[in-house]
Amino acid sequence: MRRDGAPRFSTPAFWLIFVSSALSNVAYSTTAPVLPRYVVEVLGGGPALVGSLVGLSPIASLVVQPFAGVLADRYGYRVVSVASGLLASVGVLFLLVSATVPGVAAGRVLFGAGGSVIATALMAWVLAIVAPERRGQALGVFGLGVWIGLALGPVVGENTFHLAGFGAVWLVCGALQLGSVAAALVVRQRADGLPPEEAAVVTGENLAGGAAGPTDGSPSAPGVPSAPGWRVAVRSVTRAGVVAGLVWATEGVLLTYLVLHLESRGVRPDGVFGGASVFTVFAASVVLARLAVGGLPDRIGARRSAVLALSCVAAGLLVIAAAGSFAMAAAGAVVLGAGFAPLFPSLTMIATERLPSSLRATGLGFFNAYIAVGMAGGSFAGGVLSGWWGEWSAFVAAAALAVAGLGVLATEPGHGLRARRP
Known part of the structure; x- marks a missing residue:
């Protein structure tokens, strides 16, 4: 205690x-x-x-x-x-x-x-x-x-x-x-x-x-989610899963196109102050922020924490989109990492808060599938945009996805951006 x-x-x-x-x-x-x-x-x-x-x-x-x-x-x-x-x-x-x-x-x-x-x-x-x-x-x-x-x-x-x-x-x-x-x-x-x-x-x-056992009164075997149980799990995690898919699409863009984007702005890819080192800054920011404010979703509520995190993600991506130097890209990566740090626990808590314990892992499986689809989709869509207008456009679009995630949270019945702690 x-x-x-x-x-x-x-x-x-x-x-x-x-x-x-x-x-x-x-x-x-x-x-x-x-x-x-x-x-x-x-x-x-x-x-x-x-x-x-x-x-x-x-x-x-x-x-x-x-x-x-x-x-x-x-x-x-x-x-x-x-x-x-x-x-x-x-x-x-x-x-x-x-x-x-x-x-x-x-x-x-x-x-x-x-x-x-x-x-x-x-x-x-x-x-x-x-x-x-x-x-x-x-x-x-x-x-x-x-x-x-x-x-x-x-x-x-x-x-x-x-x-x-x-x-x-x-x-x-x-x-x-x-x-x-x-x-x-x-x-x-x-x-x-x-x-x-x-x-x-x-x-x-x-x-x-x-x-x-079953939570919906159906006669399925003990512990086996019935068809209604599956629907309960999917319905419970869908909103948080959609937000997670949107946000992890931005990570797909970051991992695939960051170095190319900075190289097009004159930042060399290798070296201590090269484009690849921005990944190190991003990862360090996530780890340090999570250690410093890891309990944020517990203190202010998962939804408020997610709103703050999504705002940081959008801001960090816009800074990176405009970056023409290592220093500016690193600053954007710090803000981006600070946003990603509480995002995973916040969205996971939102996804599972209404799930009965007998369906929790089932719901998490679907939730993680949204993340996987988002990362793959982000890499693909980022490539299309980069081919049309350049890598910077992929990062602007990624920031728009984070803002869209805010909109998805805001439309949740009974919650929204001013939701109280769950």
Whole structure:
């Protein structure tokens, strides 16, 4: 218990779940700089094959996201986290033992599918074991696992390759994924500290007809979302999911076109003050802001926090669109990172606040699918706009998407921009 009387979220169970997520994200990012080289040097492929094989994991992730939550609600978070982590490890094994296009393709599908399922299950697990008044802060810290993966994974992969070759990279990646499984396996959350419906889905007791049964009175099997249950989950997360899709489309634009945009303005791509370094500024801003104001959604409410965050995102993107120097682009990245920091926990809280616990992971699966579609759509639409008017136009359009997200929040019945804390 904290001095202010609020329950703590920092428990051994939470940190083990965090470690599981971080290791899984590091494993995923470890292959990023190495796989394209592997396709060219070992498989003899060209750019088209590189793009196809690299893209299989996010495609598989998008396809299984809605089902990931259903599995977690049905079988329990621990069981699904461990099983999906093992599935991802098998995917890495395919890369190790099969130097063929079909083998690599199968490995990428298994790796992407397993990784997306474990991400959804772990996120739902965090929401289940953390008190509602601390969920914003907990989600903010939990989400740092993604940034740890982005920061460490490529470095681990590239250095391992130069030291020992492709096989060593796949072994390290598999070991990291198995480490994620081990962390999830040893979580020991006391079910007697949770409401009965939470305890059932965390421990997997719903397998035996525990408390996490149907919430709509339908005769489906215990813990299995019926057709009405699916509709409840989709309806509950749609508004927050649309906002998330719009915002993560802006991240797709940023990741794909930032360096090209700055290069067109005379900023060199490499070096300490090069365009690529703006990504470092952005990531550091997200991490520092999340550590500093991670509890903002808990203090002022998820909707107000999301409104402030979306405003910062729009402002940061406009600054980057106008940037003609590293300093100006870095300033925009700081504002943008400050906006992204509370956005994920805020939108996740909005998405899940009306979900019964037996449908929480199901809803999160659909919510994450919106994010995946948004990132892919942002990269594609940004390319079209860049071809017509230049990269700056993609960033202006991205800022407009953030403003559109404000409009979506404002039209929510019973809430709007002046909504009280949920």
